[in-house]
Amino acid sequence: MDLEPILALIKALDNSSLQKLKLSSGDFTLELEKGQTYIVEEVPKETRHLEVSRQKEEAQTTKEAQKSNYHVITSPLVGTFYRAPSPDAPPFVEVGDIVSPGQTLCIIEALKVMNEIESDIRGRIENILVENGEIVEYGQPLFEISPL
Missing domain, CATH: 2.40.50.100 (RNA polymerase II/Efflux pump adaptor protein, barrel-sandwich hybrid domain)
Structure with a gap:
């Protein structure tokens, strides 16, 4: 079996926007599928300030709950x-x-x-x-x- 055409298909799939490729010929079937890709985004600096504010609010809520016998x-x-x-x-x-x-x-x-x-x-x-x-x-x- 000649692997060159299969390697060429893998490379073509990798360079394309396709996620999956299925090729059948007689009793031979080849299925290729790209793995998942992840996008990493930088968190804006404002989010950190909001989280700190929320944590302060949560701490205050907990203190209020303790005072109210909940x-x-x-x-x-x-x-x-x-x-x-x-x-x-x-x-x-x-x-x-x-x-x-x-x-x-x-x-x-x-x-x-x-x-x-x-x-x-x-x-x-x-x-x-x-x-x-x-x-x-x-x-x-x-x-x-x-x-x-």
């Missing part, structure tokens, strides 16, 4: 916060709901793994501090619960 559920990891198991499903909990220990409150997706965050006390959901689809940090407050 039990605060915090994020155990960095990831994306989801209120429901799927986009078309109802949220796990709403403000005013009574929750029990072990009850799922939300999901945090990290590295394509869905991590269920559960309540560790019985109480009423007073505040949901994060928006659906928002990136959360380790230790960031997610829920304020009034113990029952």
Whole structure:
């Protein structure tokens, strides 16, 4: 088998905007597919200032929650916060709901793994501090619960 034509096809695919190439001839089939490419973008300097401001607000929110006798559920990891198991499903909990220990409150997706965050006390959901689809940090407050 002559590899020169195959190598020429690989080079042509690499230099083109095509992502996939399939070639069949008789009982011979050749499929070539480009790997994923990643685009790295520089984060604007303003973002850093916003993050610092947000962290200060979160710290203030935590202090306020402690003063108000709420039990605060915090994020155990960095990831994306989801209120429901799927986009078309109802949220796990709403403000005013009574929750029990072990009850799922939300999901945090990290590295394509869905991590269920559960309540560790019985109480009423007073505040949901994060928006659906928002990136959360380790230790960031997610829920304020009034113990029952």
